[in-house]
Amino acid sequence: MVQALDYDCEAQGQDIPQAIQLLGEMNSNVKQVTDLVEGMLQRVKRGELTTEYGLSFLEVKYHMLLDYLINLTYVVLRKCSGETIEGDPSIERLIEIRTVLEKIRPIDHKLRYQIDKLVKTATTGVSSSTDPILYKPNPDDMMSSAGGAGRDEDDGEDDSDEEDEDDDEEDEDEAGAAKMPRKAATAGKSGVYVPPRIKPVYYDGDERDADKEKKALDRAKKRAITSSMLQDLKEEYLDAPTEISSGSRAQQMLSQAQKEKQEYEETYLMRLPVTKAEKHRQRKLTTLGTLGDEILGEISRESALRGDGSKKRKLAKKGKGKKRGGKKRKFH
Known part of the structure; x- marks a missing residue:
């Protein structure tokens, strides 16, 4: 106690x-x-x-x-x-x-x-200028721009060209403050609505038309270099050893890509996902190969049939020639 x-x-x-x-x-x-x-x-x-x-x-x-x-x-x-x-x-x-x-x-x-x-x-x-809600599409701006365009057309029918230009400038000044986020999103492209980009993408704002044409030309040259016609010419005129295969150039490229993918999976012990483009490419080549086999099979069967018929005709001609040299039959 x-x-x-x-x-x-x-x-x-x-x-x-x-x-x-x-x-x-x-x-x-x-x-x-x-x-x-x-x-x-x-x-x-x-x-x-x-x-x-x-x-x-x-x-x-x-x-x-x-x-x-x-x-x-x-x-x-x-x-x-x-x-x-x-x-x-x-x-x-x-x-x-x-x-x-x-x-x-x-x-x-x-x-x-x-x-x-x-x-x-x-x-x-x-309000904060970096608020992403400020850059969301505003249907009221689209309706106001459509109404302003309609009013400009009506004014053009009644007034002169100078008055139309003044009205357009006034409409642009009034809607300028309300359309700042959309103008920032369009990046200077007039008449085209561009939705806000919420994911990181390749920036092509400073790219000129000449640069775009040059890139398109480079891509076309790359496609031409890897084309089947150029590969056939290279195999014909170069002294490099050639590998004989029954598939097309597209099938060879697909098999090469599948081989590289399999080597990568076996090296890093991981399974790569199959994209929609790969599925579409495989399905397209499978369809073309099936059609090609069917066409070649029909051609071979027709040629075989024609070959048998020509032999029969030749034998028939030889038989007729022998009969002409023999005894003639008389009909009473």
């Missing part, structure tokens, strides 16, 4: 300094919160902060947090006063509020971007 009392005294001696430290932190935090709330109330009363348009989700969440703190403070007060909290309705209320706050956490995570953007806009008064 004496040992138990000594242990309780030691535990109380260790807990008392911690409790005093926590109470001091609570007092300082309560003072900071009180000053912050009083300042916000003064700003709301002066009209500096508008609470008319807000998010109902945040309003409900803050009310529940406030209710949770009130009930928690009441429970702490009863425990500090030495009263029992068993069966107290505040405990059930705390459990209910804690459960609801845990359940709405996924909703809070989904609305975090929207809430942060609204808070930043309300604080600074200016």
Whole structure:
């Protein structure tokens, strides 16, 4: 019994300094919160902060947090006063509020971007220029541009060419501010709508028409070098050894690519996926090979039939010549 009392005294001696430290932190935090709330109330009363348009989700969440703190403070007060909290309705209320706050956490995570953007806009008064939502397609701009084009045509029928030019300039000035994101996306291409690029792609904005033609010519030369006709000429006039095969040049290229792919898979012990282009190429070559076999088979069968017929005709001619040299039959 004496040992138990000594242990309780030691535990109380260790807990008392911690409790005093926590109470001091609570007092300082309560003072900071009180000053912050009083300042916000003064700003709301002066009209500096508008609470008319807000998010109902945040309003409900803050009310529940406030209710949770009130009930928690009441429970702490009863425990500090030495009263029992068993069966107290505040405990059930705390459990209910804690459960609801845990359940709405996924909703809070989904609305975090929207809430942060609204808070930043309300604080600074200016939306960020890097916001990707500014570059989304706006159907109103398309309708306004179509309406402006219709108005320009009507004005052209009634007014002179100079007045038409003035109207076009005014329409462009009015719609310039609203169409800045779309102009940035089009990158100087007039009359063509280009959707915003959200994935990294090859930049060809500074590429000239001459460079594009040169690249197209290089690609055409590369295709010509790998063509079947040029390969046949090389095999005919060069002294390099040739490999005799029954397949076409396209089939040889496909088999070479499959061989390289198989070597890569065996080297790195990994299976490469088959793309749609490879499936289409294999299906196309299979179809061409099947048609070629059928055509060659028909030709061979026809030639065989023609060869048999010619032999029969030759034998028949030889037989007729022998009969002419023999005895003639008389018919009565």
